[in-house]
Amino acid sequence: GEDVEQSLFLSVREGDSSVINCTYTDSSSTYLYWYKQEPGAGLQLLTYIFSNMDMKQDQRLTVLLNKKDKHLSLRIADTQTGDSAIYFCAEKENSGYSTLTFGKGTMLLVSP
Amino acid sequence: DGGITQSPKYLFRKEGQNVTLSCEQNLNHDAMYWYRQDPGQGLRLIYYSQIVNDFQKGDIAEGYSVSREKKESFPLTVTSAQKNPTAFYLCASSTRAGGPYNEQFFGPGTRLTVL
Numbered sequence: 001g002e003d004v005e006q007s008l009f010l011s012v013r014e015g016d017s018s019v020i021n022c023t024y025t026d027s028s029s030t031y032l033y034w035y036k037q038e039p040g041a042g043l044q045l046l047t048y049i050f051s052n053m054d055m056k057q058d059q060r061l062t063v064l065l066n067k068k069d070k071h072l073s074l075r076i077a078d079t080q081t082g083d084s085a086i087y088f089c090a091e092k093e094n095s096g097y098s099t100l101t102f103g104k105g106t107m108l109l110v111s112p
Numbered sequence: 113d114g115g116i117t118q119s120p121k122y123l124f125r126k127e128g129q130n131v132t133l134s135c136e137q138n139l140n141h142d143a144m145y146w147y148r149q150d151p152g153q154g155l156r157l158i159y160y161s162q163i164v165n166d167f168q169k170g171d172i173a174e175g176y177s178v179s180r181e182k183k184e185s186f187p188l189t190v191t192s193a194q195k196n197p198t199a200f201y202l203c204a205s206s207t208r209a210g211g212p213y214n215e216q217f218f219g220p221g222t223r224l225t226v227l
Contacts, residue, residue, distance in 0.1 A: 008152070042202055042218035088154065099145065099170070100216060104154035
């Protein structure tokens with residue numbers, strides 16, 4: 001089955017860039033997603049990238065996709081304390097009615 | 113104001129009791145999902161439903177049951193057969209489960225604690 005792996009923890013200083021990495025195993029993935037979860041809350045979709053794209057930029061967020069290595073990254077520029085949260089990578093398989101497969105999440109801690 | 117609501121936010125139950133978690137959406141979405149979240153485990157899919165009166169087991173369905181009698185509602189029952197029910201439960205919905213694009217919208221979650 002599909003598997004999505006993420007590092008569990010990242011700590012940065014306010015104003016620095018954060019890079020959260022994700023690897024996936026399913027070569028037939030069509031869409032890859034980044035979700036954000038604040039403490040005690042549900043997940044909020046941050047951005048997504050289609051598998052035929054290499055990069056997508058949306059304000060402070062940049063998503064890079066390396067299909068050959070099955071590696072996805074989320075870069076947050078000028079990281080703020082409000083960015084402290086858990087970030088989940090998820091992939092959607094391109095086969096019928098498949099559901100999303102989530103990674104275990106990366107906890108981002110931003111210190112002043 | 114469209115969205116997904118889950119109630120209650122916190123729920124306490126005694127061991128051996130069944131408990132039902134509510135999930136309602138007014139987004140007119142066909143598909144709905146239940147996930148369980150444990151620390152360090154990420155999200156694990158319990159059940160999902162693509163259409164009214166139909167649902168499929170996810171990765172960890174044992175000890176849970178669901179119904180989908182209305183498009184807007186997808187309640188989850190945690191039965192006494194679930195060996196470790198204490199967790200954070202998240203409900204989600206999407207326009208449909210199939211197709212290449214499947215943005216899921218999440219509710220705020222219910223934290224269930226079994227004493």
